[in-house]
Amino acid sequence: MASPDDYSSFGHSFVIRHSSFSIVNLSPDKKIAGILAPLFALRRENDLGVGDLGALRQFVDWAAEIGFKLVQLLPINEVGGDHSPYNAISAVAIEPTTLTLAPGTPSDLTQEDFDEVVAGFDLERLRKGPVKHDRVRRLKMSLLEKAYGRFQERKELNPGFDAFCESEAPWLNDYAFFRALMEQNDGREKWDDWREEHRTAESARTWLAAQTSETQKNFSTRELFFKYVQWIAFDQWIAVRAYAAERGIALMGDIPFGVSLYSADVYSQRDQFALDWSGGAPPEPYFKDDEFTQKWGQNWGIPLYRWDIMRTRNFDWWRWRVRGIQKIFHVFRIDHVLGFYRIYAFPWRPTRNAEFLPLSWDEMRSRTGGAFPQFYPRDDSNPQNCEGNRREGEEYLRAVVEEARETRVVGEDLGTVPDYVRPSLRSLGIAGFKIPQWENYPDGRSIPGSEYQRLSVATYATHDHKPVRSLWEDAFEQSDVESEQARGDLGKIAQFSQTELPTAETDYDRAFYPAIMEGLFRCESWLALVMITDLLGRKDRFNVPGLATGANWSRRMRETMEGLKRSRGVRRRMRLIRDLLQRTGRL
Numbered sequence: 001m002a003s004p005d006d007y008s009s010f011g012h013s014f015v016i017r018h019s020s021f022s023i024v025n026l027s028p029d030k031k032i033a034g035i036l037a038p039l040f041a042l043r044r045e046n047d048l049g050v051g052d053l054g055a056l057r058q059f060v061d062w063a064a065e066i067g068f069k070l071v072q073l074l075p076i077n078e079v080g081g082d083h084s085p086y087n088a089i090s091a092v093a094i095e096p097t098t099l100t101l102a103p104g105t106p107s108d109l110t111q112e113d114f115d116e117v118v119a120g121f122d123l124e125r126l127r128k129g130p131v132k133h134d135r136v137r138r139l140k141m142s143l144l145e146k147a148y149g150r151f152q153e154r155k156e157l158n159p160g161f162d163a164f165c166e167s168e169a170p171w172l173n174d175y176a177f178f179r180a181l182m183e184q185n186d187g188r189e190k191w192d193d194w195r196e197e198h199r200t201a202e203s204a205r206t207w208l209a210a211q212t213s214e215t216q217k218n219f220s221t222r223e224l225f226f227k228y229v230q231w232i233a234f235d236q237w238i239a240v241r242a243y244a245a246e247r248g249i250a251l252m253g254d255i256p257f258g259v260s261l262y263s264a265d266v267y268s269q270r271d272q273f274a275l276d277w278s279g280g281a282p283p284e285p286y287f288k289d290d291e292f293t294q295k296w297g298q299n300w301g302i303p304l305y306r307w308d309i310m311r312t313r314n315f316d317w318w319r320w321r322v323r324g325i326q327k328i329f330h331v332f333r334i335d336h337v338l339g340f341y342r343i344y345a346f347p348w349r350p351t352r353n354a355e356f357l358p359l360s361w362d363e364m365r366s367r368t369g370g371a372f373p374q375f376y377p378r379d380d381s382n383p384q385n386c387e388g389n390r391r392e393g394e395e396y397l398r399a400v401v402e403e404a405r406e407t408r409v410v411g412e413d414l415g416t417v418p419d420y421v422r423p424s425l426r427s428l429g430i431a432g433f434k435i436p437q438w439e440n441y442p443d444g445r446s447i448p449g450s451e452y453q454r455l456s457v458a459t460y461a462t463h464d465h466k467p468v469r470s471l472w473e474d475a476f477e478q479s480d481v482e483s484e485q486a487r488g489d490l491g492k493i494a495q496f497s498q499t500e501l502p503t504a505e506t507d508y509d510r511a512f513y514p515a516i517m518e519g520l521f522r523c524e525s526w527l528a529l530v531m532i533t534d535l536l537g538r539k540d541r542f543n544v545p546g547l548a549t550g551a552n553w554s555r556r557m558r559e560t561m562e563g564l565k566r567s568r569g570v571r572r573r574m575r576l577i578r579d580l581l582q583r584t585g586r587l
Contacts, residue, residue: 449523
């Protein structure tokens with residue numbers, strides 16, 4: 001096994017290649033910096049109410065001009081009714097609202113059809129404020145329906161579409177069947193609420209076989225529509241990947257550890273999932289705004305994996321998942337990579353969280369018949385368990401790394417992290433995360449950035465955390481428990497950045513912001529990652545864990561990309577960032 005720092009021994013140069021020359025060196029011996037931005041949050045002039053690939057192209061241009069070498073996105077898989085990118089209805093299928101749709105894009109979408117569909121929507125209202133997911137989806141799916149209608153009218157062979165359907169058949173057929181069945185059940189993805197004859201893939205196929213030839217033909221047409229949408233989606237995303245490479249930018253994707261219970265994957269391959277337990281994370285006192293998370297943990301509702309079944313199939317489901325993201329991204333992050341080693345599991349679904357919140361431990365067990373939240377397949381309470389979790393976790397992740405090939409893999413290893421996890425990840429060539437305010441010596445002192453392993457990603461916040469500017473507001477404008485925690489976090493960040501402990505009199509933009517950005521860029525981590533809100537010095541949040549409201553996954557940037565480029569304040573801030581990237585060797 002290679003040593004953690006022997007980067008060349010993993011057999012990959014990790015260089016983005018376009019045409020015949022290298023664009024970005026992704027080997028950890030070269031430090032780079034990147035920006036995290038949810039795609040839905042980006043704005044461009046004349047968009048259709050949500051960030052799309054047209055906006056991403058503009059964002060790539062902007063990032064490249066500043067000197068960044070990587071853009072990280074949240075998962076882009078098709079979402080369900082809660083709009084969460086971490087609760088997708090397919091492990092591979094792409095969310096259709098990410099697509100750029102305009103006359104001629106795709107080629108089957110005419111000006112006449114575009115104008116007809118758009119006339120039924122108030123675009124000015126749709127573009128204002130947060131994403132109106134349901135309306136945006138209706139608009140974009142209507143446009144794709146028009147394009148598909150023209151595609152069918154041509155009645156000619158399309159080798160590209162046929163080749164796509166054939167090469168992607170192992171996941172695409174099940175997905176298209178599931179989506180067509182969703183339409184039969186009023187668009188609901190919750191298959192246990194479907195008509196009885198549709199609740200399993202086997203019974204649904206039996207039902208379809210018993211229908212008239214006309215019904216079967218219509219059903220097949222709907223399956224082809226959803227395959228067409230994915231063909232267009234992969235084509236657009238692959239083109240953006242190539243465009244980013246031309247600009248010297250690596251695109252970084254995100255694979256959630258779990259997949260929704262109500263996904264095409266679970267519906268079609270139920271034997272690979274354990275449905276009687278619900279995956280999540282153990283209690284976490286850090287999230288003060290979520291009482292359930294502090295007491296019981298995070299109950300995500302994802303089914304557990306039947307690793308024993310997956311092993312007999314050479315982990316083919318995971319391999320297809322990795323192949324899908326590899327076609328679009330140069331780097332990908334595995335969200336909650338700890339789940340490969342062991343995952344915290346609940347004996348109840350998230351819909352019952354409110355019921356269990358006020359209960360004591362004994363009261364909880366009396367309602368579950370003695371079952372209780374615990375790690376699966378085993379906890380880390382003794383050396384034997386730890387060794388078993390490490391060994392099996394490495395086996396599963398090795399299949400992911402093998403399938404990733406030249407694509408760099410990053411693992412989000414935050415939360416309750418067993419001692420064996422980070423050395424294990426480094427042995428596999430997987431870069432873990434460093435959040436400076438959480439990286440401490442046993443005596444509580446902050447670990448300096450000069451001691452960070454090169455094979456790591458350093459950042460002050462992920463999509464789940466408060467931006468630094470929000471911590472600042474909590475620390476000096478409130479007087480509760482959150483204020484005390486925020487002051488502690490800011491103190492750790494200041495210590496890491498080797499700057500003075502901030503007070504209410506400290507000028508955030510002139511004194512604190514430049515110091516902490518320089519501290520982040522100067523650390524030894526291969527990738528220094530800045531969330532877009534931290535980069536702009538803003539306090540907006542994209543997700544609050546445990547908060548099931550429309551505010552999550554909906555917030556958009558205040559300005560369009562053109563507006564960001566015009567803003568004097570933003571330009572001044574980005575000149576500072578470019579200078580810091582130059583001085584710290586990340587440009």
